[in-house]
Amino acid sequence: DAMVIQNPRYQVTQFGKPVTLSCSQTLNHNVMYWYQQKSSQAPKLLFHYYDKDFNNEADTPDNFQSRRPNTSFCFLDIRSPGLGDAAMYLCATSEAGLADRQFFGPGTRLTVL
Amino acid sequence: TQLLEQSPQFLSIQEGENLTVYCNSSSVFSSLQWYRQEPGEGPVLLVTVVTGGEVKKLKRLTFQFGDARKDSSLHITAAQTGDTGLYLCAGQMTTDSWGKLQFGAGTQVVVTP
Numbered sequence: 001d002a003m004v005i006q007n008p009r010y011q012v013t014q015f016g017k018p019v020t021l022s023c024s025q026t027l028n029h030n031v032m033y034w035y036q037q038k039s040s041q042a043p044k045l046l047f048h049y050y051d052k053d054f055n056n057e058a059d060t061p062d063n064f065q066s067r068r069p070n071t072s073f074c075f076l077d078i079r080s081p082g083l084g085d086a087a088m089y090l091c092a093t094s095e096a097g098l099a100d101r102q103f104f105g106p107g108t109r110l111t112v113l
Numbered sequence: 114t115q116l117l118e119q120s121p122q123f124l125s126i127q128e129g130e131n132l133t134v135y136c137n138s139s140s141v142f143s144s145l146q147w148y149r150q151e152p153g154e155g156p157v158l159l160v161t162v163v164t165g166g167e168v169k170k171l172k173r174l175t176f177q178f179g180d181a182r183k184d185s186s187l188h189i190t191a192a193q194t195g196d197t198g199l200y201l202c203a204g205q206m207t208t209d210s211w212g213k214l215q216f217g218a219g220t221q222v223v224v225t226p
Contacts, residue, residue, distance in 0.1 A: 004155075042117075042201065042216035043156070090155050100144040100205040102214065104155030 003027070004105035006091050012111045013081050021076040021108045023091030029103070030096040032074040034066060037088045037107070049074060050096065078110075086112045116140055117202055117217035125223045129191050134220045136202035137184045143205050145178055145185045146214070150199040159187075192224045 004025045013019040023032065031050050035043035047056045049068045063085070065077040078085055088109050092102040120135045136145070144163040148156035160169050162178035162185060169176045173196075175188040189196055199221050203214040 006155075009153075040122075040218065040221075042218045044216075045213060092155075100146055100161055100203075100214065101158065103158070104148075107153070107155045109153065 004091055004093055004103050006089075006105035006108050008108060009106060010109045010111075012113065013078075014113050015083065016080045019078050019081055019110065021078075021089050021091075021110070023074045023076070023105055024072050025091075025093045025103075025105075026072070027093055027103060028071060029093035030071075031094045032068060033092040033094075033102065034064075034074070034076050035090040035092065036085075037090055043090055046076070081110070081112045083112050086110055116206075116215045117204055119200075119202055119217035119220050121220060122218070123221045123223075125225065126192055127225055128193060132189050132192055132222065134187045134200050134222070135184070136186070136204075136217055138204065139183065140204075140206060141182050142215075143182070145182070145202060145204040147176055147185070147187050148201040148203065150201060150219070151197075156201055189222075192222075194224050194226055197222060197224050 007022050033048040034046045036046055037043040045057050046060045046064055047066050063079050067075045088107045090107045091105040094102045116138055118137050124132055126132050144161055146161045147159045149159055150156040160176045162176055165180045165182045167178045173190045177186050199219045201219045202217045205214055
């Protein structure tokens with residue numbers, strides 16, 4: 001089945017210790033998104049890729065970076081996680097021009113100790 | 114400030130009862146989506162509505178898009194325990210060049226046996 005896969009599902013890191021979350025997709029979609037979702041809140045878009053073009057949201061902290069080495073994979077790097085970065089991180093994909101039909105992965109729950 | 118306001122924030126009902134969840138905005142959306150998110154999982158797209166006044170049915174779920182494309186509702190008939198989850202509305206604003214989705218904060222629905 002075509003899908004969006006996120007690894008790991010649960011990640012524990014220490015305050016200030018860099019962490020990388022990964023996302024892969026078999027849908028062959030042009031666009032990939034990273035969202036941060038805190039408890040009882042709406043998903044918040046961090047950035048998205050249109051093919052290799054990177055688009056950062058204005059309020060995304062510099063602490064968050066992303067890489068997309070190819071169509072299938074996208075990574076979220078948190079350089080120095082703070083306690084406030086503990087959240088669910090969601091990866092999503094869509095076809096170009098169809099941002100209203102996004103397919104989400106299961107998410108990675110990040111805990112910062 | 115959320116562009117999309119969902120109400121109620123939390124709803125607990127018994128199996129067999131009906132429920133309605135609302136998603137309101139002062140902005141116009143070119144399309145509006147409803148997602149259901151279960152604990153520890155990513156949101157799953159239920160429906161997309163694009164035409165003002167549109168009504169879509171998905172088994173026991175009925176979705177309506179307001180005539181002015183500023184609001185939407187989700188009605189569940191004869192709720193089942195499997196309907197438990199966080200219901201998120203999301204909209205694509207007409208002014209966005211590439212179609213960023215704006216999410217509501219969600220309505221947590223709990224259906225008890």
